[in-house]
Amino acid sequence: MTKAQVRHDLLARRRAMGGEERALAAEAIAMHALATPVVSRAKRVACYLSMPSEPGTGPLISRLLVLGVEVIIPLSLPDHTLDWVTYDPAEAIVPTTLGIPEHGGERHGPEALDGCDMVFIPALAVDHAGHRLGRGAGYYDRALMGVRVPVCALVFTHELLPEVPHEPHDVPVQMAVTPDGLFRVP
Template sequence: MSNEVEHAKRALRAELRERRALLSDAQRDAAASSIGERLDELVESLGAQSISCYLSATAEPGTREFVTRAVRRGIRVLLPVTRADGLLDWAVANDDDDVAEGLFGLPEPTGEVLGPIAVNDVDLMIVPAAAVDRSGMRMGWGRGYFDKTIGSMEKCPPVYAVIYDSEILDSLPREVHDQPVDGIVTPTQTLSLSQTRR
């Protein structure tokens, strides 16, 4: 059973990667701008003073301008730093463009690194995803970092995944460790999903 689910996920991830690769720079820029506005509104509506986000890679829906704006508005933004043991450390974002290459070639912050529990104090988590289904089940890219983080938090804040509109699916293959999200932010909408996880 588990092998079937893994195979289905692998095939779906490959398809989603391919779709993202086909987007033009202009489409990516427009999506990043719209997503940034929606994230600004989400942060404001929740009154979040401290958030976690991530530095988007080229093919991902863009979050970098949003992060810079949030920092300049005085919001504390924690950015993930991958560790070899499967956990995430966190670094406080600043408004410069210093970025290092992380373990998997993904962009990571260069500031002072805090331990995994630093994220316990945020009011909102903004996470990457490959896709999310209508029940809120999130599928990442297969390394499990965010599932581990969300699953281990004693008091998890609202978690919103950032994806493109075409990545909202009716259902997703699911494994025991997969963690749902509370909402989705796309270039055209912010969807709040009812969750019973907490």
């Protein structure tokens, strides 16, 4: 199957999920992520603000903040790159034209990921080799070039697949967290 076909099928399955199922998944993902040793020792992590169809990041971000971890979130720039700002729960969240939730703040620049202990990213699927299927715009592939800290995709359990279509420029992840637990790429 092509990337477009796999994306279509996965997005349809996400749309079919109910609110309670999503909420339970977000809680379970947060618990599994926080139990990861690198996260339990983290001082700063990067994480996205989830869209309604994605595995929810709200519980994870809230618990990280309670633990005193600085959370930086991405800003989508017109040139299809990402910048990063420190998450502030008091700041108003505004969806971009693409529907991506963001808020303003002092920009840290693309190099902000170098100061993180972990980077959590969205994905539609991850395979057993760490290949990640995103939405196709390449924002995260560009942002993750050269990143040396662990990168972890957050996906629903059915989105951890034996194989996903990928290309040489796709940046792999080292792990994925699902509601059922942590998967480390061998």
